[in-house]
Amino acid sequence: MENQLRCVMFNREEFLIEHQLDADVLFLLEGLYQYGVRVLNLDGKTTKEDMEEKLLQAGYRTEETLLIAAEDATLQNGREIGLATIAFVNQKKNGQTYSAADIVVEGFEEVDFYFLERIYQRKHGIPWRVIETERTYLREMTVEDVEALYEIYAQEGMTDFIEPLCEKREDEIAYTKAYIENMYVYYGYGMWLVCDRENGEIIGRAGLNTQEIEDEIVLEMGYLIRQEYQRQGYAYEVCTAIMDYAKEASGFSELSCLVEEENHPSLGLLQKLGFSFRKEVDILGKRMKRYVYAL
Template identity: 35%
Template structure:
């Protein structure tokens, strides 16, 4: 959990900006400190906002959590190991900086909640749950199949968590039943080569189907995609004959845009456009899906 934010800059930011940041952090019970001191270096949960990452690491250690403040002097540096950068203090708050810290320590972000589900990022501990979820014949229609080698899959999962989520700002997430904490499926967005719109993908474990989880999660995800991610449109591909997935897309208000052939598979392509009213789904009445 984030406890404090340390400003370590080569220049003095405007007082109004630091006061705004301090007030924003206070809402999340996070302290703001200016400059690194011996007291600063004690404790955990620290994010350093700095334009001098090497100097901070020299004092705070190579594992310090850094939010890079970009300037003309450091912009050309090689900062590939720092996933987040800003050019201003404006708009920074405890929620964003908490997420920066979570990413640093490998803790999955919580994306949203529905009545029964928590949608969160994948974690390395989800490996066995993934194999349980994908244990069905059509699991690899449009979401990548899992490797038969668990260690190979573990390495892929680690890379996906570290690279895909930060780079795109979205991905395929885990669906977790809030009542018991069990992973019941996956859903989220991906980019498919050759298409302009990001794609909605979903899968629910066999034993958890016919409970309405997929419809419940995807209803919330479509709203999230347009509101938070500012997508102009979203698509979904469904293999012809997959009646359950087709019905879900239709009940979500998807427009059947075209019939296409994708890598030898005859598919239906459903589309949702920004500004289009999404279907009001009675989730509790959709148990059979």
């Protein structure tokens, strides 16, 4: 059975503020039913055995459950049975470290179902679906996607202006694992896969990376669309959505693109997207044109 968030557990006693359940927590939990998520109150019984028994009685698995807690003991017990865990900083609970939590939140004003779902997905290695456009969606890649990338990169002209994949597949798989753990988890963005919304087929790769240019860390956008989908406006559609995402979520004030002078299609796309030429720079032994867009 495919993993999906179906249940949220909490211990009401850990969320009391002046003898009342925290209002934002209450609003969040009461709204989860509309997404098909059941909320289970542990009623003060927070041992591993209690949690497993509660889930068994309700008909849920640990693999489809997320725990919200404010005490280390509860978080640790949840973690040991495989639950995704979110720690709530309750000022009435002193001396907590939250070391067993997947993430720590100080309040629930901006926490909704989609926030919980993403923490759950990260716990279980489920790729995030980050951006949607009219014809595509962009999601994080997985190790299982490596073979499809080799197929795309093998098409004529694909690596004329980008670095090829590793010659050995085992090296590319190792790189992909490290990229997922370090880039996606810590930065919240990276190079994503571009998928056809109708059939889920991987049609390219696009996204954001950080790049050091002349002692400055800049945000860079890149893209690659497989041959069958080129010259149909997909690159413009995807890059426009990425630019909007960068404006809202990256924290950078401008976006850069680095293009070789001979890459005429990309130069034309950048002009259409509203990028402006700034200067030529040397990157890894290549002379590149740097274009920028104010976010």
